[in-house]
Amino acid sequence: MKLILATLLLAVVVGYLNGGRLSNLSHLRIRWAPLALVGFAMQLVNPPGDWPLVMLLGSFVLLSIFAIANIRTAGFAVILIGVAMNFTVIALNSGMPVSRQALIASGQADTLGDLVNDADSYVKHHLADGDDRALFLGDVIALAPPIAQAVSVGDFYTYGGVAIVIVAAMKRRPDDVADTVAVTEGALLPRRARDEVPSVSG
Amino acid sequence: MRAKLRSVNWRYLLYTGASLATLLFAAGARWKPKN
Numbered sequence: 001m002k003l004i005l006a007t008l009l010l011a012v013v014v015g016y017l018n019g020g021r022l023s024n025l026s027h028l029r030i031r032w033a034p035l036a037l038v039g040f041a042m043q044l045v046n047p048p049g050d051w052p053l054v055m056l057l058g059s060f061v062l063l064s065i066f067a068i069a070n071i072r073t074a075g076f077a078v079i080l081i082g083v084a085m086n087f088t089v090i091a092l093n094s095g096m097p098v099s100r101q102a103l104i105a106s107g108q109a110d111t112l113g114d115l116v117n118d119a120d121s122y123v124k125h126h127l128a129d130g131d132d133r134a135l136f137l138g139d140v141i142a143l144a145p146p147i148a149q150a151v152s153v154g155d156f157y158t159y160g161g162v163a164i165v166i167v168a169a170m171k172r173r174p175d176d177v178a179d180t181v182a183v184t185e186g187a188l189l190p191r192r193a194r195d196e197v198p199s200v201s202g
Numbered sequence: 203m204r205a206k207l208r209s210v211n212w213r214y215l216l217y218t219g220a221s222l223a224t225l226l227f228a229a230g231a232r233w234k235p236k237n
Contacts (some may be wrong), residue, residue: 004226008219025218026211031222040228063229081224086231096231111233113206125233139233151232158229162222168219 020170075164082157097128105142
């Protein structure tokens with residue numbers, strides 16, 4: 001939660017420093033947002049058997065589709081790379097491997113027991129061992145307190161991508177919206193150009 | 203200032219923020235125990 005809030009706040013601050021405005025963010029059109037919500041909800045339910053893993057993989061499919069649906073918005077290509085990285089390592093290892101060193105270095109040594117003894121409740125993560133593949137994509141990067149989290153390279157891309165989305169959307173001038181193309185008599189013209197076209201009616 | 207604040211579409215801003223935060227919650231794979 002701290003990392004998410006810090007990312008959003010930092011992005012807004014950078015957006016302002018970049019000459020952007022928060023009000024411009026309301027011009028951002030995010031497509032198929034319910035996919036992200038459903039994808040998130042799928043990770044919260046914990047049915048018996050292998051279903052949690054199926055739901056986890058399914059949620060990443062939805063999140064990938066969500067990122068692709070918005071790929072034309074600045075930042076979503078970076079988000080897609082991050083989602084793909086996390087998806088890859090989770091699919092390869094039936095969950096995200098978390099390195100013991102990253103846990104200790106991030107000040108979470110006391111949670112080692114959760115990963116080892118309560119694996120059923122934490123299907124998304126497990127303690128990394130020698131059998132895990134593509135471990136470099138796992139949660140191997142330690143963020144020291146007060147953040148105190150172990151994150152993956154894919155997380156950096158995902159968080160960075162969201163920050164780019166916010167900074168770029170804040171920078172967008174209202175004029176850009178006004179210049180949105182308008183269809184006039186079969187031709188696609190910027191509104192300003194359309195206004196300059198002499199009327200042929202009458 | 204008040205006019206500026208009024209010009210913001212807060213409902214949509216909230217929708218956008220919630221969408222991005224949800225994405226981060228779901229797509230991020232950082233380790234954070236539930237308790």
